[in-house]
Amino acid sequence: MGLKKFHEELEQIQVDLAAYGEYAVGMLTDGMGSLRGLDRALADDVMDRKTHLAELHSDLEDRTIRLLLLYQPVAEDLRTITCINVMNYSYYRVGRIGKDIAKAVLGMQGETYTVPFDSLYVMADIVYAMHREVLAAFRTGSAVNLEDLGLQDDRVDAMRAGLFREYLTYMLEDPKNIRSGIEAISITRHLERCGDHACLMAEKIFFMAEGERVEIR
Known part of the structure:
Protein backbone atom coordinates (compact mmCIF):
# COMPACT_ATOMS: atom_id res chain seq x y z
CA MET A 1 0.00 0.00 0.00
CA GLY A 2 2.85 2.38 0.90
CA LEU A 3 4.62 1.82 -2.42
CA LYS A 4 1.39 2.37 -4.35
CA LYS A 5 0.82 5.65 -2.52
CA PHE A 6 4.40 6.70 -3.22
CA HIS A 7 4.05 6.10 -6.96
CA GLU A 8 0.72 7.93 -7.08
CA GLU A 9 2.29 10.97 -5.43
CA LEU A 10 5.37 10.78 -7.63
CA GLU A 11 3.30 10.59 -10.80
CA GLN A 12 1.28 13.63 -9.71
CA ILE A 13 4.47 15.57 -9.05
CA GLN A 14 5.65 14.68 -12.56
CA VAL A 15 2.40 15.98 -14.03
CA ASP A 16 2.66 19.16 -11.97
CA LEU A 17 6.30 19.68 -12.92
CA ALA A 18 5.42 19.48 -16.62
CA ALA A 19 2.73 22.13 -16.10
CA TYR A 20 5.23 24.22 -14.14
CA GLY A 21 7.69 23.91 -17.01
CA GLU A 22 5.11 25.23 -19.44
CA TYR A 23 4.38 28.11 -17.07
CA ALA A 24 8.06 29.03 -16.77
CA VAL A 25 8.77 28.79 -20.50
CA GLY A 26 5.60 30.82 -21.07
CA MET A 27 7.14 33.60 -18.98
CA LEU A 28 10.24 33.49 -21.17
CA THR A 29 8.17 33.47 -24.35
CA ASP A 30 6.04 36.40 -23.21
CA GLY A 31 9.07 38.26 -21.87
CA MET A 32 10.56 38.11 -25.35
CA GLY A 33 7.16 38.88 -26.83
CA SER A 34 6.99 42.09 -24.82
CA LEU A 35 10.22 43.19 -26.50
CA ARG A 36 8.33 43.48 -29.79
CA GLY A 37 7.01 47.01 -29.85
CA LEU A 38 8.05 47.41 -26.20
CA ASP A 39 4.68 46.05 -25.02
CA ARG A 40 4.33 47.46 -21.51
CA ALA A 41 1.09 45.61 -20.72
CA LEU A 42 2.61 42.22 -21.57
CA ALA A 43 5.80 43.04 -19.67
CA ASP A 44 3.74 43.99 -16.60
CA ASP A 45 1.83 40.72 -16.90
CA VAL A 46 5.06 38.70 -16.94
CA MET A 47 6.32 40.61 -13.91
CA ASP A 48 3.11 39.78 -12.06
CA ARG A 49 3.66 36.04 -12.60
CA LYS A 50 6.92 35.88 -10.63
CA THR A 51 5.15 35.35 -7.29
CA HIS A 52 3.19 32.35 -8.57
CA LEU A 53 6.37 31.00 -10.16
CA ALA A 54 8.07 31.03 -6.75
CA GLU A 55 5.05 29.42 -5.10
CA LEU A 56 5.00 26.57 -7.61
CA HIS A 57 8.74 26.08 -7.20
CA SER A 58 8.51 25.87 -3.41
CA ASP A 59 5.52 23.52 -3.52
CA LEU A 60 7.30 21.06 -5.82
CA GLU A 61 10.45 21.26 -3.72
CA ASP A 62 8.55 20.55 -0.49
CA ARG A 63 6.69 17.60 -1.99
CA THR A 64 9.80 15.93 -3.39
CA ILE A 65 11.63 16.34 -0.08
CA ARG A 66 8.66 14.77 1.67
CA LEU A 67 8.78 11.75 -0.64
CA LEU A 68 12.50 11.32 0.00
CA LEU A 69 12.03 11.43 3.76
CA LEU A 70 8.97 9.18 3.93
CA TYR A 71 9.85 6.50 1.39
CA GLN A 72 13.64 6.62 0.89
CA PRO A 73 13.34 5.67 -2.80
CA VAL A 74 16.09 3.85 -4.69
CA ALA A 75 17.07 3.02 -8.27
CA GLU A 76 14.73 4.44 -10.95
CA ASP A 77 12.47 6.17 -8.43
CA LEU A 78 15.43 7.98 -6.89
CA ARG A 79 16.69 8.97 -10.34
CA THR A 80 13.25 10.37 -11.14
CA ILE A 81 13.19 12.49 -8.00
CA THR A 82 16.72 13.70 -8.68
CA CYS A 83 15.62 14.70 -12.19
CA ILE A 84 12.56 16.49 -10.83
CA ASN A 85 14.65 18.50 -8.37
CA VAL A 86 17.06 19.64 -11.09
CA MET A 87 14.24 20.52 -13.49
CA GLY A 98 11.61 35.81 -18.59
CA LYS A 99 10.84 38.22 -15.75
CA ASP A 100 14.24 39.90 -16.12
CA ILE A 101 13.65 40.44 -19.84
CA ALA A 102 10.22 41.93 -19.09
CA LYS A 103 11.82 44.20 -16.50
CA ALA A 104 14.32 45.39 -19.10
CA VAL A 105 11.45 46.14 -21.48
CA LEU A 106 9.79 48.27 -18.82
CA GLY A 107 13.05 50.17 -18.44
CA MET A 108 13.06 50.89 -22.18
CA GLN A 109 9.74 52.71 -22.14
CA GLY A 110 9.87 56.18 -23.65
CA GLU A 111 13.31 55.76 -25.21
CA THR A 112 14.37 55.36 -28.82
CA TYR A 113 16.21 52.15 -29.64
CA THR A 114 18.32 52.00 -32.74
CA VAL A 115 19.84 48.50 -32.86
CA PRO A 116 17.83 45.70 -34.51
CA LEU A 135 9.41 18.71 -21.91
CA ALA A 136 8.12 16.14 -24.40
CA ALA A 137 10.82 13.67 -23.32
CA PHE A 138 10.05 14.18 -19.64
CA ARG A 139 6.34 13.63 -20.19
CA THR A 140 6.95 10.31 -21.94
CA GLY A 141 9.81 9.23 -19.69
CA SER A 142 12.07 8.78 -22.71
CA ALA A 143 15.62 9.94 -23.31
CA VAL A 144 16.19 13.17 -25.19
CA ASN A 145 18.04 13.11 -28.52
CA LEU A 146 21.22 14.53 -27.03
CA GLU A 147 23.02 14.95 -30.35
CA ASP A 148 20.18 17.04 -31.78
CA LEU A 149 19.90 19.12 -28.64
CA GLY A 150 23.66 19.66 -28.58
CA LEU A 151 23.58 20.97 -32.14
CA GLN A 152 20.81 23.40 -31.23
CA ASP A 153 22.81 24.54 -28.21
CA ASP A 154 25.84 25.09 -30.45
CA ARG A 155 23.70 27.34 -32.65
CA VAL A 156 22.61 29.34 -29.62
CA ASP A 157 26.21 29.73 -28.44
CA ALA A 158 27.35 30.77 -31.91
CA MET A 159 24.55 33.31 -32.19
CA ARG A 160 25.43 34.83 -28.85
CA ALA A 161 29.07 35.27 -29.91
CA GLY A 162 28.08 36.67 -33.30
CA LEU A 163 25.49 39.04 -31.88
CA PHE A 164 27.91 40.30 -29.25
CA ARG A 165 30.27 41.40 -32.03
CA GLU A 166 27.40 42.83 -34.07
CA TYR A 167 25.96 44.90 -31.23
CA LEU A 168 29.42 46.02 -30.14
CA THR A 169 29.99 47.34 -33.66
CA TYR A 170 26.74 49.30 -33.48
CA MET A 171 27.81 50.84 -30.17
CA LEU A 172 31.25 51.80 -31.45
CA GLU A 173 29.75 53.41 -34.55
CA ASP A 174 27.34 55.63 -32.64
CA PRO A 175 27.15 56.33 -28.88
CA LYS A 176 23.36 56.60 -29.24
CA ASN A 177 23.34 52.82 -29.73
CA ILE A 178 25.06 52.07 -26.43
CA ARG A 179 21.97 51.69 -24.23
CA SER A 180 20.03 49.49 -26.63
CA GLY A 181 23.18 47.55 -27.53
CA ILE A 182 23.84 46.73 -23.89
CA GLU A 183 20.24 45.57 -23.40
CA ALA A 184 20.45 43.38 -26.51
CA ILE A 185 23.73 41.79 -25.38
CA SER A 186 22.19 41.12 -21.98
CA ILE A 187 19.26 39.33 -23.62
CA THR A 188 21.62 37.13 -25.67
CA ARG A 189 23.25 36.09 -22.41
CA HIS A 190 19.84 35.32 -20.89
CA LEU A 191 18.84 33.19 -23.88
CA GLU A 192 22.12 31.30 -23.87
CA ARG A 193 21.58 30.49 -20.20
CA CYS A 194 18.09 29.19 -20.97
CA GLY A 195 19.63 26.92 -23.59
CA ASP A 196 22.10 25.68 -20.98
CA HIS A 197 19.22 24.85 -18.64
CA ALA A 198 17.55 22.84 -21.41
CA CYS A 199 20.76 20.84 -21.84
CA LEU A 200 21.10 20.25 -18.10
CA MET A 201 17.53 18.98 -17.89
CA ALA A 202 18.05 16.76 -20.92
CA GLU A 203 21.06 15.16 -19.24
CA LYS A 204 19.03 14.41 -16.12
CA ILE A 205 16.11 13.03 -18.14
CA PHE A 206 18.55 10.71 -19.93
CA PHE A 207 19.88 9.55 -16.56
CA MET A 208 16.34 9.04 -15.29
CA ALA A 209 15.34 7.00 -18.34
CA GLU A 210 18.54 5.06 -19.04
CA GLY A 211 20.43 5.02 -15.73
CA GLU A 212 23.50 6.43 -17.47
CA ARG A 213 25.16 9.75 -16.75
CA VAL A 214 25.88 11.80 -19.85
CA GLU A 215 27.02 15.32 -20.65
CA ILE A 216 26.18 17.45 -23.67
CA ARG A 217 29.43 19.02 -24.80
Whole structure:
Protein backbone atom coordinates (compact mmCIF):
# COMPACT_ATOMS: atom_id res chain seq x y z
CA MET A 1 0.00 0.00 0.00
CA GLY A 2 2.85 2.38 0.90
CA LEU A 3 4.62 1.82 -2.42
CA LYS A 4 1.39 2.37 -4.35
CA LYS A 5 0.82 5.65 -2.52
CA PHE A 6 4.40 6.70 -3.22
CA HIS A 7 4.05 6.10 -6.96
CA GLU A 8 0.72 7.93 -7.08
CA GLU A 9 2.29 10.97 -5.43
CA LEU A 10 5.37 10.78 -7.63
CA GLU A 11 3.30 10.59 -10.80
CA GLN A 12 1.28 13.63 -9.71
CA ILE A 13 4.47 15.57 -9.05
CA GLN A 14 5.65 14.68 -12.56
CA VAL A 15 2.40 15.98 -14.03
CA ASP A 16 2.66 19.16 -11.97
CA LEU A 17 6.30 19.68 -12.92
CA ALA A 18 5.42 19.48 -16.62
CA ALA A 19 2.73 22.13 -16.10
CA TYR A 20 5.23 24.22 -14.14
CA GLY A 21 7.69 23.91 -17.01
CA GLU A 22 5.11 25.23 -19.44
CA TYR A 23 4.38 28.11 -17.07
CA ALA A 24 8.06 29.03 -16.77
CA VAL A 25 8.77 28.79 -20.50
CA GLY A 26 5.60 30.82 -21.07
CA MET A 27 7.14 33.60 -18.98
CA LEU A 28 10.24 33.49 -21.17
CA THR A 29 8.17 33.47 -24.35
CA ASP A 30 6.04 36.40 -23.21
CA GLY A 31 9.07 38.26 -21.87
CA MET A 32 10.56 38.11 -25.35
CA GLY A 33 7.16 38.88 -26.83
CA SER A 34 6.99 42.09 -24.82
CA LEU A 35 10.22 43.19 -26.50
CA ARG A 36 8.33 43.48 -29.79
CA GLY A 37 7.01 47.01 -29.85
CA LEU A 38 8.05 47.41 -26.20
CA ASP A 39 4.68 46.05 -25.02
CA ARG A 40 4.33 47.46 -21.51
CA ALA A 41 1.09 45.61 -20.72
CA LEU A 42 2.61 42.22 -21.57
CA ALA A 43 5.80 43.04 -19.67
CA ASP A 44 3.74 43.99 -16.60
CA ASP A 45 1.83 40.72 -16.90
CA VAL A 46 5.06 38.70 -16.94
CA MET A 47 6.32 40.61 -13.91
CA ASP A 48 3.11 39.78 -12.06
CA ARG A 49 3.66 36.04 -12.60
CA LYS A 50 6.92 35.88 -10.63
CA THR A 51 5.15 35.35 -7.29
CA HIS A 52 3.19 32.35 -8.57
CA LEU A 53 6.37 31.00 -10.16
CA ALA A 54 8.07 31.03 -6.75
CA GLU A 55 5.05 29.42 -5.10
CA LEU A 56 5.00 26.57 -7.61
CA HIS A 57 8.74 26.08 -7.20
CA SER A 58 8.51 25.87 -3.41
CA ASP A 59 5.52 23.52 -3.52
CA LEU A 60 7.30 21.06 -5.82
CA GLU A 61 10.45 21.26 -3.72
CA ASP A 62 8.55 20.55 -0.49
CA ARG A 63 6.69 17.60 -1.99
CA THR A 64 9.80 15.93 -3.39
CA ILE A 65 11.63 16.34 -0.08
CA ARG A 66 8.66 14.77 1.67
CA LEU A 67 8.78 11.75 -0.64
CA LEU A 68 12.50 11.32 0.00
CA LEU A 69 12.03 11.43 3.76
CA LEU A 70 8.97 9.18 3.93
CA TYR A 71 9.85 6.50 1.39
CA GLN A 72 13.64 6.62 0.89
CA PRO A 73 13.34 5.67 -2.80
CA VAL A 74 16.09 3.85 -4.69
CA ALA A 75 17.07 3.02 -8.27
CA GLU A 76 14.73 4.44 -10.95
CA ASP A 77 12.47 6.17 -8.43
CA LEU A 78 15.43 7.98 -6.89
CA ARG A 79 16.69 8.97 -10.34
CA THR A 80 13.25 10.37 -11.14
CA ILE A 81 13.19 12.49 -8.00
CA THR A 82 16.72 13.70 -8.68
CA CYS A 83 15.62 14.70 -12.19
CA ILE A 84 12.56 16.49 -10.83
CA ASN A 85 14.65 18.50 -8.37
CA VAL A 86 17.06 19.64 -11.09
CA MET A 87 14.24 20.52 -13.49
CA ASN A 88 12.36 22.36 -10.76
CA TYR A 89 15.36 24.62 -10.22
CA SER A 90 16.06 25.07 -13.94
CA TYR A 91 12.49 26.01 -14.75
CA TYR A 92 12.51 28.49 -11.89
CA ARG A 93 15.58 30.13 -13.41
CA VAL A 94 14.01 30.15 -16.90
CA GLY A 95 10.90 31.85 -15.53
CA ARG A 96 13.02 34.39 -13.68
CA ILE A 97 14.93 35.13 -16.87
CA GLY A 98 11.61 35.81 -18.59
CA LYS A 99 10.84 38.22 -15.75
CA ASP A 100 14.24 39.90 -16.12
CA ILE A 101 13.65 40.44 -19.84
CA ALA A 102 10.22 41.93 -19.09
CA LYS A 103 11.82 44.20 -16.50
CA ALA A 104 14.32 45.39 -19.10
CA VAL A 105 11.45 46.14 -21.48
CA LEU A 106 9.79 48.27 -18.82
CA GLY A 107 13.05 50.17 -18.44
CA MET A 108 13.06 50.89 -22.18
CA GLN A 109 9.74 52.71 -22.14
CA GLY A 110 9.87 56.18 -23.65
CA GLU A 111 13.31 55.76 -25.21
CA THR A 112 14.37 55.36 -28.82
CA TYR A 113 16.21 52.15 -29.64
CA THR A 114 18.32 52.00 -32.74
CA VAL A 115 19.84 48.50 -32.86
CA PRO A 116 17.83 45.70 -34.51
CA PHE A 117 16.34 43.00 -32.29
CA ASP A 118 15.28 40.60 -35.08
CA SER A 119 18.14 38.15 -34.49
CA LEU A 120 17.17 37.90 -30.83
CA TYR A 121 13.80 36.43 -31.83
CA VAL A 122 15.54 33.87 -34.06
CA MET A 123 17.79 32.90 -31.16
CA ALA A 124 14.80 32.68 -28.84
CA ASP A 125 12.96 30.38 -31.26
CA ILE A 126 15.83 27.89 -31.07
CA VAL A 127 15.70 27.99 -27.28
CA TYR A 128 11.93 27.44 -27.27
CA ALA A 129 12.39 24.39 -29.52
CA MET A 130 14.99 22.98 -27.13
CA HIS A 131 12.60 23.33 -24.21
CA ARG A 132 9.73 21.75 -26.13
CA GLU A 133 11.94 18.74 -26.85
CA VAL A 134 12.96 18.46 -23.20
CA LEU A 135 9.41 18.71 -21.91
CA ALA A 136 8.12 16.14 -24.40
CA ALA A 137 10.82 13.67 -23.32
CA PHE A 138 10.05 14.18 -19.64
CA ARG A 139 6.34 13.63 -20.19
CA THR A 140 6.95 10.31 -21.94
CA GLY A 141 9.81 9.23 -19.69
CA SER A 142 12.07 8.78 -22.71
CA ALA A 143 15.62 9.94 -23.31
CA VAL A 144 16.19 13.17 -25.19
CA ASN A 145 18.04 13.11 -28.52
CA LEU A 146 21.22 14.53 -27.03
CA GLU A 147 23.02 14.95 -30.35
CA ASP A 148 20.18 17.04 -31.78
CA LEU A 149 19.90 19.12 -28.64
CA GLY A 150 23.66 19.66 -28.58
CA LEU A 151 23.58 20.97 -32.14
CA GLN A 152 20.81 23.40 -31.23
CA ASP A 153 22.81 24.54 -28.21
CA ASP A 154 25.84 25.09 -30.45
CA ARG A 155 23.70 27.34 -32.65
CA VAL A 156 22.61 29.34 -29.62
CA ASP A 157 26.21 29.73 -28.44
CA ALA A 158 27.35 30.77 -31.91
CA MET A 159 24.55 33.31 -32.19
CA ARG A 160 25.43 34.83 -28.85
CA ALA A 161 29.07 35.27 -29.91
CA GLY A 162 28.08 36.67 -33.30
CA LEU A 163 25.49 39.04 -31.88
CA PHE A 164 27.91 40.30 -29.25
CA ARG A 165 30.27 41.40 -32.03
CA GLU A 166 27.40 42.83 -34.07
CA TYR A 167 25.96 44.90 -31.23
CA LEU A 168 29.42 46.02 -30.14
CA THR A 169 29.99 47.34 -33.66
CA TYR A 170 26.74 49.30 -33.48
CA MET A 171 27.81 50.84 -30.17
CA LEU A 172 31.25 51.80 -31.45
CA GLU A 173 29.75 53.41 -34.55
CA ASP A 174 27.34 55.63 -32.64
CA PRO A 175 27.15 56.33 -28.88
CA LYS A 176 23.36 56.60 -29.24
CA ASN A 177 23.34 52.82 -29.73
CA ILE A 178 25.06 52.07 -26.43
CA ARG A 179 21.97 51.69 -24.23
CA SER A 180 20.03 49.49 -26.63
CA GLY A 181 23.18 47.55 -27.53
CA ILE A 182 23.84 46.73 -23.89
CA GLU A 183 20.24 45.57 -23.40
CA ALA A 184 20.45 43.38 -26.51
CA ILE A 185 23.73 41.79 -25.38
CA SER A 186 22.19 41.12 -21.98
CA ILE A 187 19.26 39.33 -23.62
CA THR A 188 21.62 37.13 -25.67
CA ARG A 189 23.25 36.09 -22.41
CA HIS A 190 19.84 35.32 -20.89
CA LEU A 191 18.84 33.19 -23.88
CA GLU A 192 22.12 31.30 -23.87
CA ARG A 193 21.58 30.49 -20.20
CA CYS A 194 18.09 29.19 -20.97
CA GLY A 195 19.63 26.92 -23.59
CA ASP A 196 22.10 25.68 -20.98
CA HIS A 197 19.22 24.85 -18.64
CA ALA A 198 17.55 22.84 -21.41
CA CYS A 199 20.76 20.84 -21.84
CA LEU A 200 21.10 20.25 -18.10
CA MET A 201 17.53 18.98 -17.89
CA ALA A 202 18.05 16.76 -20.92
CA GLU A 203 21.06 15.16 -19.24
CA LYS A 204 19.03 14.41 -16.12
CA ILE A 205 16.11 13.03 -18.14
CA PHE A 206 18.55 10.71 -19.93
CA PHE A 207 19.88 9.55 -16.56
CA MET A 208 16.34 9.04 -15.29
CA ALA A 209 15.34 7.00 -18.34
CA GLU A 210 18.54 5.06 -19.04
CA GLY A 211 20.43 5.02 -15.73
CA GLU A 212 23.50 6.43 -17.47
CA ARG A 213 25.16 9.75 -16.75
CA VAL A 214 25.88 11.80 -19.85
CA GLU A 215 27.02 15.32 -20.65
CA ILE A 216 26.18 17.45 -23.67
CA ARG A 217 29.43 19.02 -24.80
